[in-house]
Amino acid sequence: IVLTQSPGTLSLSPGEGATLSCRASQPISSSYLAWYQQRPGQPPKLLIYGTSSRATDIPDRFSGSGSRTGFTLTISRLEPEDFAVYYCQQYATSPLTFGGGTKVEIK
């Protein structure tokens, strides 16, 4: 399954909201979609699993939604530490695959 993330880059200011898209090449169960955040020079960090469940200690400004082929990560109000690259990942079918990433940069 190919995951296509858009936009490639999102330029926003702190305090604004962000909407990141992840489209799958074929339908996947919403139980099997995760999101990760990767800050520069750091490993990825799990944010969301099962499309909408927040991982441990993830603030509630992060939320996930979607179904079948369209999934969304929403950040309600961007904090300075949220400027990073975000990846979606499907684990419904083998091999598990990642999207190409969306970079959220400071405008």
Add this chain to the structure above:
Amino acid sequence: QVQLLEESGGGIVQPGRSLRVSCAASGFTFSSYAMHWVRQAPGKGLEWVAIISYDGNNRYYADSVKGRFTISRDNSKNTLYLQMNSLRAEDTAVFYCVRDRGITGSWKWYFDLWGRGTLVTVSA
């Protein structure tokens, strides 16, 4: 402290040669978790490489590395390994040791703990 630390092995290697990277786990019951390797080419996205079950009895690989890479573990040493043979330039990447979110016999296939990664460069 719960952590994964990729240790020796990362570095520069010539095409066709071999390299083994290892990862030390601490702060959790290593033997209860399936473990993965995930890689990231410089400036690129993430690619899953391999998984090994909590007891080492089951292993699966990405097609891109099947037959060349071997994942293994030593639960007595809390250590995960990746033996890489017949290395190619396209294997150049940061290799991350990663914990599966599931526990014991339950594989979730997503990842809740990542090491900091070790850079493997394949170049003549």
